[in-house]
Amino acid sequence: MSNLISLPIKTASGVFLAHYSEAGLAALDFPKSHSTRIITPKVTAAIRAWYTTTTRAVKAVVAGKAATELPPLDLSSGTSFQQRVWEELLWIPAGETRSYSEIAKAISKPKAVRAVGGACGTNPVPLLIPCHRVLAANGKIGGFSGGLEWKRRLLTTEGTAVRS
DNA sequence: ATCGTCATATGAA
DNA sequence: TTCATATGACGAT
Numbered sequence: 001m002s003n004l005i006s007l008p009i010k011t012a013s014g015v016f017l018a019h020y021s022e023a024g025l026a027a028l029d030f031p032k033s034h035s036t037r038i039i040t041p042k043v044t045a046a047i048r049a050w051y052t053t054t055t056r057a058v059k060a061v062v063a064g065k066a067a068t069e070l071p072p073l074d075l076s077s078g079t080s081f082q083q084r085v086w087e088e089l090l091w092i093p094a095g096e097t098r099s100y101s102e103i104a105k106a107i108s109k110p111k112a113v114r115a116v117g118g119a120c121g122t123n124p125v126p127l128l129i130p131c132h133r134v135l136a137a138n139g140k141i142g143g144f145s146g147g148l149e150w151k152r153r154l155l156t157t158e159g160t161a162v163r164s
Numbered sequence: 165a166t167c168g169t170c171a172t173a174t175g176a177a
Numbered sequence: 178t179t180c181a182t183a184t185g186a187c188g189a190t
Contacts, residue, residue, distance in 0.1 A: 081174065100184055104173090115174040117183045122175090136184065143183030151183090167190080177180085 024072030
């Protein structure tokens, strides 16, 4: 079950690593120090299609544009609450931001603001699930699992001003 | 304006 | 149950 297939995604900002389960894209890693030597033995036709879509989407987001199409996401690793939050993040258009409390209201749990932050932190698919477009209520940047530098860069690229 | 403190939901140990 | 959070609101400085 936990046998994920990993494929490298080359972008102008580095090589991301996409992990696919049988249900879809299960995780996406930011470029690290890992070299691009990933062995990919048996890639099904479905995964090849997902990979194409994923690559296109990732490149779009890195370039500050909206992803036109997303691959199926395998969010089974998260709790139902987390999945609810992640799903909500999906609706945030490129170039716009929401606050943690806005997200909380959107899922009918206006007081679960901190929990929303926690869900963002465990988001397995950054960029495609735009957790970087979630700021604190006062416009502060908050935090980011993949590194604050990334969050800043992505927002700047999308034309969003962030307050220090 | 900045800082400390508390409230409140959720998840992990 | 206890602890930690990528928050938010409020009051004291």
